[in-house]
Amino acid sequence: MRGTDHRSRITRLLIRRALTELLRQKPLQSITVKELCEVAGINRGTFYAHYIDLYALREEMEGEMLQDFQQALSPLLEEEQPDERTPLKITAGIFQCLKDNAEVCTMTLGPYGDKAFAAKLINIGREKCVDSYRRYFTNASRKQLEYYYAFVSAGCIGLLEKWLSEGMTSSAEEVAEIAQGIMMSGVGFLGQAKGAERSGDREDA
Amino acid sequence: MRGTDHRSRITRLLIRRALTELLRQKPLQSITVKELCEVAGINRGTFYAHYIDLYALREEMEGEMLQDFQQALSPLLEEEQPDERTPLKITAGIFQCLKDNAEVCTMTLGPYGDKAFAAKLINIGREKCVDSYRRYFTNASRKQLEYYYAFVSAGCIGLLEKWLSEGMTSSAEEVAEIAQGIMMSGVGFLGQAKGAERSGDREDA
DNA sequence: AAGGATAAACAACAGGGTGTTCATTTTTAG
DNA sequence: CTAAAAATGAACACCCTGTTGTTTATCCTT
Numbered sequence: 091m092r093g094t095d096h097r098s099r100i101t102r103l104l105i106r107r108a109l110t111e112l113l114r115q116k117p118l119q120s121i122t123v124k125e126l127c128e129v130a131g132i133n134r135g136t137f138y139a140h141y142i143d144l145y146a147l148r149e150e151m152e153g154e155m156l157q158d159f160q161q162a163l164s165p166l167l168e169e170e171q172p173d174e175r176t177p178l179k180i181t182a183g184i185f186q187c188l189k190d191n192a193e194v195c196t197m198t199l200g201p202y203g204d205k206a207f208a209a210k211l212i213n214i215g216r217e218k219c220v221d222s223y224r225r226y227f228t229n230a231s232r233k234q235l236e237y238y239y240a241f242v243s244a245g246c247i248g249l250l251e252k253w254l255s256e257g258m259t260s261s262a263e264e265v266a267e268i269a270q271g272i273m274m275s276g277v278g279f280l281g282q283a284k285g286a287e288r289s290g291d292r293e294d295a
Numbered sequence: 296m297r298g299t300d301h302r303s304r305i306t307r308l309l310i311r312r313a314l315t316e317l318l319r320q321k322p323l324q325s326i327t328v329k330e331l332c333e334v335a336g337i338n339r340g341t342f343y344a345h346y347i348d349l350y351a352l353r354e355e356m357e358g359e360m361l362q363d364f365q366q367a368l369s370p371l372l373e374e375e376q377p378d379e380r381t382p383l384k385i386t387a388g389i390f391q392c393l394k395d396n397a398e399v400c401t402m403t404l405g406p407y408g409d410k411a412f413a414a415k416l417i418n419i420g421r422e423k424c425v426d427s428y429r430r431y432f433t434n435a436s437r438k439q440l441e442y443y444y445a446f447v448s449a450g451c452i453g454l455l456e457k458w459l460s461e462g463m464t465s466s467a468e469e470v471a472e473i474a475q476g477i478m479m480s481g482v483g484f485l486g487q488a489k490g491a492e493r494s495g496d497r498e499d500a
Numbered sequence: 501a502a503g504g505a506t507a508a509a510c511a512a513c514a515g516g517g518t519g520t521t522c523a524t525t526t527t528t529a530g
Numbered sequence: 531c532t533a534a535a536a537a538t539g540a541a542c543a544c545c546c547t548g549t550t551g552t553t554t555a556t557c558c559t560t
Contacts, residue, residue, distance in 0.1 A: 119324025240457035248449020
């Protein structure tokens, strides 16, 4: 990588914006360096002065998103104020962080996103969550805990994709409540089933 | 596509096997026609005699998997024997079908799989499921139903990926029970939480 | 079994993207 | 203002692509 020159920073910004733009339309593998440089309005040689290839570029951007993500999460996961961090607040914090990084989310988790990155995201939370489950559900088998995590982590990303596809019009809290509700109660989240109906108090609009 | 000649069928078999083989190692976009032909042991020109490009090849294979899938599902979804098709049996049938098509599943849903195909799979069940939900959960909003489906369909695919990564050692029924359990009860699937413990009857080994 | 038809193998081609190098111009920083 | 750093444009050999034309092998029919 080149230095912290004013021009260097601008060039890298142009490159990143071009990639974000192009990843809205097609997968990385269908994007050529030449194409990206035309969109960015820079010389092709200049690209190679900054990055080895398109994959290195995406990796850098994903890495920064990952840092943001972990940083935004750390206060929520700290041991110091266990009274403050209710499950819902943690979930809401996660979705808020995702909303703040909407562009990168689209890039990495949208239709032309990077499956490997999604897997990485999931893995970050895995141990912590499974350990946490294990403390509360002492009778569940390790296998059950792992499968539960596999399901709900993928489910959350599916939810996020849906949210993205709708332009993230709902608030982070709202989506977090949905995720929370499903993870906690399954279909129970949808309210009383027909036939077992009662004077319903539910949480929809 | 060429005719049904004996040689043609063998050639196509070789091509398909080569693609399946290569997709274990890298995404389609990183595979060249040249490479595939070397693996398949055929001439590069011969490939173009059968397929337009690698994407057409994959599409054909995915299409066949999709047909298998819908065919395996149709008896489960028919209206004729509604007493036979309990939710668990349907779910088990789905996972059994996925297990029968393990190779294609790895190809399309594994680490180097095709996000678009997963999305297509999800969309197939969407309307049917949401309509079905709507009948049972008359008080839930459309948005809740859609978000619930987005979550659990993605969750099921996440579960499938986990299952695949473990070589599908568990039975289809077992995985179906897990999926069913989570979808129905959320964390409740994991048994009684600590603090609210009672003489537990759970379903693990 | 012979012969016409079909498909595969082979070779050659232009076209386009890659990654690198070099000389040149522009911009930044001291 | 000057020297260093960065961007540019052009050129390059390389590899993959997709196509075409020719030759060889295999098939199906008679």
